[in-house]
Amino acid sequence: MSRSAWWRPVAEALAALAVLGATAGVLEWSLAWGFRGAGELLVGLAGVVLVVLRRWFPAVALLGLSAAAGAVPAVTLLTAVAACEAGRRAGVLRWPGVVLGAASLLPLATAPYRAPSPEQIVPLGMVVAVLAVVGPVLVGVAAGQQDRAVRILRDSALAADSRARLAERSRIAAEMHDLLGHRLSLISLYSGGLELALAQREPSLRTEAAQIHTTAALAVVELQEVLGVLGPVDDTSPTEATGTxxxxxxxxxxxxxxxxxxxxxxxxxxxxxxxxxxxxxxxxxxxxxxxxxxxxxxxxxxxxxxxxxxxxxxxxxxxxxxxxxxxxxxxxxxxxxxxxxxxxxxxxxxxxxxxxxxxxxxxxxRLLPLHLPAPPQSPAPALTRPSRALRLAAGAAGLLAVGGLLLLGLRLVDRYAPPPVPLTKPRPIRLGMSQETVEHRAGKDDPLARAAAAGRESRPPAGAHCIYPYVSQERPGVPLHLVRYCFRDDRLIDISRFDIPAGGR
Structure with missing residues (x-):
């Protein structure tokens, strides 16, 4: 394998790593939707490998990345790259409709892994499917059709040029037929007369004259067989004045x-x-x-x-x-x-x-060649693709657009989260219940609620450990309502309720 063939996959892998890291960083900074553990990080690295392999295995890369995008949104941009490549090569895929349709549904199937609530599964899957699969596939299909149209136009132009050259050669052949056929006919005519004259004056030379006559007649026939079948291309016959x-x-x-x-x-x-x-x-x-x-x-x-x-x-x-x-x-x-x-x-x-x-x-x-030289190479038709730098710039702009739309879509999904159970209708929780029962009814400990309560709660009972379920939706200007449940020996011994003033987090 050549050096350039080795460097291209390496460069693509480094670029994919940079895109993956940037996407995960932005999602973590803005929505806390980055990598949540080593497992998701491994999924992201597997996505990098699939992006590099998309040129050889477009269907496998697209299906794998589509499944990963619903569970790990950080690989959405890598999925868009593979989807665009699969769209461009849709004509060579086996069962392209099945592959592209399955790739569009896979984010919906894997979204439950990452969706914060059941109500957010469908919105999350739809956002990822449209931005990572459907849109890039359509762009790739359009680009592939454009490439095929350019190739067809180039081939048509070359074929038309070849037909013109063949027509010119046929015209030259017809002209040679007119010129040489006339000369050879005269030779045959003169040799026939010579044969008759020698039959009376020099019988010994009659055989040689007959051979000349026969050879000239045969040459006329062969010329007609080789060139006469071409037929005259136009009605212009060369004369002695032609070109003067x-x-x-x-x-x-x-x-x-x-x-x-x-x-x-x-x-x-x-x-x-x-x-x-x-x-x-x-x-x-x-x-x-x-x-x-x-x-x-x-x-x-x-x-x-x-x-x-x-x-x-x-x-x-x-x-x-x-x-x-x-x-x-x-x-x-x-x-x-x-x-x-x-x-x-x-x-x-x-x-x-x-x-x-x-x-x-x-x-x-003025001195013409005795043989026909090789035909000159036709210049390639002026149907060229954009430069590599321009195509890279367009690809980068497309990824930035997909990234911006992804951030906007995930923000909408995050806002779509249903409100927690209101404090006015709590499920019955009584002292003496086990921690498992309390967590099942009130919810598990929430780190954000615990951090909000720090410094604003009463001292918990000695020897007890407490949980802080998040039981109220925060709204601008409305205090945040928190409930603290404290346990000793796996039994509920204290329930404390308090409010965090608006803007006090």
Missing amino acids: RADLAALAAASRATGTTVLLEWTGDDLAGSAPRLRLAVHRIVREALSNAHSHAPGAALEIRVVSTRDDVRVSVHNGPSQAGADSSGTGLGLAGLRERVALLGGTLEAHSTGGGFAVDACLP
């Missing part, structure tokens, strides 16, 4: 006929007599660039420049900003086909924006 100065002048004149200003500059020798593939590439570049300009920048001024040297031919077509406000977007498939054609000839082609306009610049060698 006169040909480009005719293209420029056709554009001027639409009311467009077109400037044609030709420097160097004409291309008459040059290789047909080179002339046809020049024709295609200029024609495609003019067509794009008319489609996406109607009315824009056009400049066509051709520089023909001994080594190469440079073709540039520039257009200014559109005068009609047309949409400048396009598929880019025509340019992809041009790049393929130019690359097959060993040249280069660049297409880029120029201050509101657009430019197509190509360079073609």
Whole structure:
């Protein structure tokens, strides 16, 4: 395993520990809902392990953390992280509906462990289920669908680019069929005439002439089988004038006929007599660039420049900003086909924006290669994900939002606690009862009530130990009513009632 593969789980574990500690500290400081013992601390550490394992076992991590969140609210944020990851990968989960549904119900099942009263079980479970499971799962599902949509768009763009390249190669093959097929047909025709002439004048050479005729005819048939099945892609057949100065002048004149200003500059020798593939590439570049300009920048001024040297031919077509406000977007498939054609000839082609306009610049060698080079790699479509830092910042902001909502929800759950049994309707408690019976009827000793009574109660009987059940709900401006029960030898020997003034705790 590489070093980066080791460091990522370690970094995630440290970050999860920090989140767990911060959550537990805030809950303990604000609501006294932090870790209540070593058992809950072990549950929190197990939650850290599950968060690290969520990438490999998303269902197990989500179910385990969902069960822990209802009993130990400090792991709620870790559960939200696992739920978001499970939502993003819902498409690869086995029985995703069952897994996500069970994860949403588990906090309700484990909430009785932590809820202070039976009436608070459902509110606590609902708060944890919504904030730790349901909400993050929905966010993860939306993020996963967005990722899949981006991948589909990228694949579609690459497939469209590949189709354009294949179409351009088919067009070139059809042109080769037109050029070579015609030449080979002439060779077959001339060799047939030669065979007939030699049959009368030089019978000894008739066999060689017949072989030439047969080979030429076979070459025509094979060329038709290999290239003829592709069929012509358009109705433009190369001629001796294709790609020459006169040909480009005719293209420029056709554009001027639409009311467009077109400037044609030709420097160097004409291309008459040059290789047909080179002339046809020049024709295609200029024609495609003019067509794009008319489609996406109607009315824009056009400049066509051709520089023909001994080594190469440079073709540039520039257009200014559109005068009609047309949409400048396009598929880019025509340019992809041009790049393929130019690359097959060993040249280069660049297409880029120029201050509101657009430019197509190509360079073609005069000496064309005898073999077809490997097709150039298509640039990746401009569909990129946000940077890692941005995604981390968004994740941190989401956790802070979940933490704030969790604190608010737990405060509401804490306020939902039902009031204790009023002092005006006490259950009968008499001297001589056992401590177990008194605790069953009045409640167990409450540390907060004991602390409130310190310094404000009468001296307890000698040799007795006392309990202070909390028997009244504290309200602003209302004294706190306390009752003290003192026992000796497990028997109730004293009952004392007293009030703590409001604000005196």
